[in-house]
Amino acid sequence: MEADKPAPLRVDAETAIILREAYHKIEALYRGDHYNLYNYVRAVVGKIAAVDTFYVGFLQGTSRVRYPYGFDSGKYEEPDTHNFGPSGQTAWLLKHRQTYRYAYDDGAVLRAGHRFGDSKRESADVVTVPLFRPVPSGDGQLFGMISMHTYEPNTYDDNVVRAFEWICGVVARVLTREVEDRDALRRLPAGDGVPNLLTSDHVMEYLAHRIGTLREIAGEAMVEPAAASPVVQEYLTRLVQAAEQIQSELIEMMLDTDLGPEQRYASLTKAQQGVAVLLVDGLDNDQLAAELGISLNTVKTHLSAILKKYQMATRAQVADDIRKYLAR
Numbered sequence: 001m002e003a004d005k006p007a008p009l010r011v012d013a014e015t016a017i018i019l020r021e022a023y024h025k026i027e028a029l030y031r032g033d034h035y036n037l038y039n040y041v042r043a044v045v046g047k048i049a050a051v052d053t054f055y056v057g058f059l060q061g062t063s064r065v066r067y068p069y070g071f072d073s074g075k076y077e078e079p080d081t082h083n084f085g086p087s088g089q090t091a092w093l094l095k096h097r098q099t100y101r102y103a104y105d106d107g108a109v110l111r112a113g114h115r116f117g118d119s120k121r122e123s124a125d126v127v128t129v130p131l132f133r134p135v136p137s138g139d140g141q142l143f144g145m146i147s148m149h150t151y152e153p154n155t156y157d158d159n160v161v162r163a164f165e166w167i168c169g170v171v172a173r174v175l176t177r178e179v180e181d182r183d184a185l186r187r188l189p190a191g192d193g194v195p196n197l198l199t200s201d202h203v204m205e206y207l208a209h210r211i212g213t214l215r216e217i218a219g220e221a222m223v224e225p226a227a228a229s230p231v232v233q234e235y236l237t238r239l240v241q242a243a244e245q246i247q248s249e250l251i252e253m254m255l256d257t258d259l260g261p262e263q264r265y266a267s268l269t270k271a272q273q274g275v276a277v278l279l280v281d282g283l284d285n286d287q288l289a290a291e292l293g294i295s296l297n298t299v300k301t302h303l304s305a306i307l308k309k310y311q312m313a314t315r316a317q318v319a320d321d322i323r324k325y326l327a328r
Contacts, residue, residue, distance in 0.1 A: 009162060009163075009166055010158075010159075010162055011159050011162050011163050011166075012159055015048055015159060015163050018044060018047050018048060018163075019044075019163060019166055019167060022040070022041075022044045022167060022170075023167075023170055025040065026040065026041075026170055026171075026174060027174075030174070031174060031177075031178070032178065034068070034069075034175075034248065034249065034252055035068075035069065035244070035245040035248040035249060036245070037171065037174065038056050038068075038069040038146075038171075038248070039069075041146070041167055041168075041171060042054045042071060042148075044167060045148055045163075045164060045167065048159075048160055048163050048164075049148075049150070049155055049156055049160040050150045050152060050155055051148045051149070051150060052072065052073055052123075052149055052150045052151050052152075053070075053071065053072045053073070053116050053118075053123065053147075053148070053149035053150075054070065054071045054072075054146075054147070054148050054149070055067055055069060055070035055071070055077065055116055055146075055147050056068060056069040056070070056144065056145075056146050056147075057090075057144055057145050057146075057147070058131075058143060058144040058252070058255055059090070059142065059143055059144060060254070060255055060259070061259055061262050061263075062262070062266060063083045063084060064081055064082070064083055064084070065081070065082055065083075065084055065090055065145075066079075066080075066081045066251050066252070066254055066255060067079055067080050067081070067082070067251070068247075068248045068249070068251035068252045069248050070116065072116070072118060073118065076244050077116075078212055078247070079208055079247050079248055079250070079251035080251075081205075081251070081254075082114045084113065084114070085112075085113065087109070087112035087113065088109065088110075088112050088113015088114060089109055089110060089113050089128055089145070089147070090113065090145070091113075092109045093128065093130045093142060093145060094142060097130060097132075097139065097142060098130070099127060099128065099129050099130065099161065099165055100126070100127070100128040101126070101127055101156070101161065102123070102124070102125045102126040102127070102156075103125075107122070107123065107124075107126065110123060110126055116147070116149065118151075121151055122151075123149040123150065123151060124150060124151055124152055124153040124154075124155075125149070125150050125152065125153055125154060125155040125156050126147065126148070126149045126150075126156075127147065127148055127156050127160070127161050127164050128145050128146070128147035128148075129145060129146050129147070129164060129165050129168040130142050130144075130145050131143055131144040131145060131146065131168060131171065131172040131175070132172060133172065133175075133176040133179065134176070143175075144172075144175075146164075146168045146171065148164060204250050204251070204253055204254045205250075205254070207250055208246075208247045208250040208251060211243050211246050211247050211250070212243070212247055214239075214243050215239075215240050215243035215244060215247070218236050218239040218240045218243065219236075219240055221236055222236045222237070222240075260321070261321050261322070261324040261325035262325055264309065264310050264321060264325075265321075265322060265325045267309050268305075268306060268309060269305075271302060272302050272305055272306050272309075274292055275288055275292065275299065275302040275303065275306065276306055276318060276322050277322060277326070278291060278292070279315050279318055279319040279322060280319050280322055280323050280326065282319070285299050285300065285303070303315065306318055
């Protein structure tokens with residue numbers, strides 16, 4: 001029915017042409033290629049408005065955001081991970097579940113959290129769009145964000161914001177479809193002995209930083225007189241770009257690491273957590289009671305609840321699981 005049609009996006013004609021072209025290219029070229037997807041989105045947004053800083057972030061666990069992609073003033077930013085607090089942009093997005101604009105509070109939320117871009121300069125206009133994926137009930141799960149900044153004030157008008165929200169929605173749907181496809185594959189019988197890969201983000205972080213070192217070496221080589229040959233420059237440029245892409249992909253792979261230890265620990269009460277952490281040190285029941293200043297019966301009650309929540313048979317198994325959580 002005519003009344004069921006969605007309302008047209010209120011952007012100007014030139015912007016609509018840019019977005020329509022971007023949609024078709026994203027669908028055709030960038031499914032599964034996240035680094036180049038983000039690169040392309042940044043370029044598209046740059047056709048509509050000035051973009052000095054651009055980044056993509058994904059929530060993981062209860063307090064972390066992983067940033068697999070970022071650029072500032074045309075330079076690639078190192079992928080990184082940060083714990084977010086109660087006052088920055090991530091907390092604001094989780095609370096309000098809508099796009100954040102610098103004009104809402106003159107950048108107060110932006111300044112309260114982790115800084116992006118040139119630390120010597122302050123962003124004068126910002127738009128940060130939350131990314132949602134559908135859930136069976138509710139308004140959707142907020143799983144990430146895409147943000148653009150500029151050092152010039154009053155840059156992002158309503159036309160720019162609507163266009164940015166629209167293309168971020170396209171990115172969210174692309175990423176959601178990939179997750180749905182992976183979930184469908186996981187339902188297939190895998191057979192015995194298939195290892196559970198991606199269980200240690202320490203390995204991923206190490207690889208990401210080591211590849212960053214290689215990227216820096218290639219960048220230094222590019223300015224050497226001996227590397228002035230166009231052929232050499234082309235190879236070095238390709239090496240730098242490949243390293244950037246691998247770093248970005250490694251950070252995103254961390255999103256698939258095992259969150260079980262964190263989730264199980266978070267399911268415990270504060271009192272149970274106090275007992276659980278001491279299990280790592282191998283304390284027996286009497287030692288636990290003395291250390292925590294509680295009765296032996298209370299220790300046994302806490303241990304019984306912990307084993308039930310962890311669905312494990314022995315305290316040694318729980319200790320190993322908590323050790324993984326503490327070492328994350």
